[in-house]
Amino acid sequence: MPAGCITLTLQEGIVKAITPRRHRPNPYRLVLTLLAGFLIWQASASLEAVQALMRQPIAGSEAHPTITAWTPLLEDEPFLQPRWRARWDDRRIYRRDRFITYTVQPGDTLWGIARAFGVDVDTLRWCNPAVQRNPDRVRDGQKLRIPPRPGACYTVRPGDTLDSIAAMWGVAPADILEEPLNRLQGSSQLTPGHTLFVPNGRRDLRRWLRKPSPATGYPFAWPLVGTLTQGFSARHRALDLGTIYGAPVYAARDGVVIYAAWARTGYGYTIIIDHGEGFRTLYSHLKGTWVHEGDRVRRGQLIGEAGSTGRSTGPHLHFEIRLNGRRVNPFDYLPPEP
DSSP states (O other), X not given: OOTTOEEEEEETTEEEEEOOGGGSOOHHHHHHHHHHHHHHHHHHHHHHHHHHHHTSOOEEOSSSEEEXXXXXXXXXXXXXXXXXXXXXXHTTSSOOSSOEEEEOOTTOOHHHHHHHTTOOHHHHHHTOGGGTSOTTOOOTTOEEEEOSSSEEEEEOOTTOOHHHHHHHHTSOHHHHHTOTTTOOSSGGGOOTTOEEEXXXXXXXXXXXXXXXXXXXXXXXXXXSOOEEEEOOOSSOXXXXXXXXXXXXXXXXXXEEEEEEEXXXXXXXXXXXXXXXXXXXXXXXXXXXXXXXXXXXXXXXXEEEEEBOOSSOSSSEEEEEEEETTEEEOGGGTSOSOO
């Protein structure tokens, strides 16, 4: 008979052991014990992921290391999913305190690189002049400077002051002055040619984007001012115009909107305008639309914003001109320049 039990004779030869109440297992204590064990196991697994990440090979000088290989750990480990990244960032385990240089590998995109290093695309754009204008075109072997946190890089010019730089990037002067990467003791230390890191710096480039000419002497006007990233060909019967995310997109000619929604063809948000005489224009990969089906629009009217929706490698506009259902070369109908 276990110690601490009492016996109760029910019938002759049948004895039942009864455990006093104070010795019975507590179900709540059991649940709390299991929960604590699960949390300890999960923290241990995350720590192992951090240690594995730290063991990844990094080559270069101590002050400016270079990452030369892409590792699946950056994408596949649950530790690097956004919710885990935020938790571990708070513990300063994943944070860096200096710039690194990354070598672009086959299959990389600027969006994937930004996500892997805990920054955003605009941060990479404003710290790498080669991809500022057209972020969807990175080359294998290209070197990218990656800061330890979101922000922007700015090279001081003659006449710049701490206040003017801060106003340009939408931050407070103290944010730049107190940034450890800048090592500034005062605004008098600003030297032309010196590169500053502006933490959380952002610029609204839409005010610098001019509206395309109405080109009244041509059948159609350009839908935006951008960089031609892919021209018209037998395999690509459209124009791709690289631009910034959120750049305004304009109607190329008067007409009626016959489609303004998400396209299932991989085009993302798409607008189609019927201009009569068999002509239609298509605008796709939009961030969003400013018009609806049935709306009448005028040449040069704002109809949407450039984005990267659907199957897209970066913010740009896919623009088509169709005549009687056949896609034709837009250069035959547009002015030479926007």
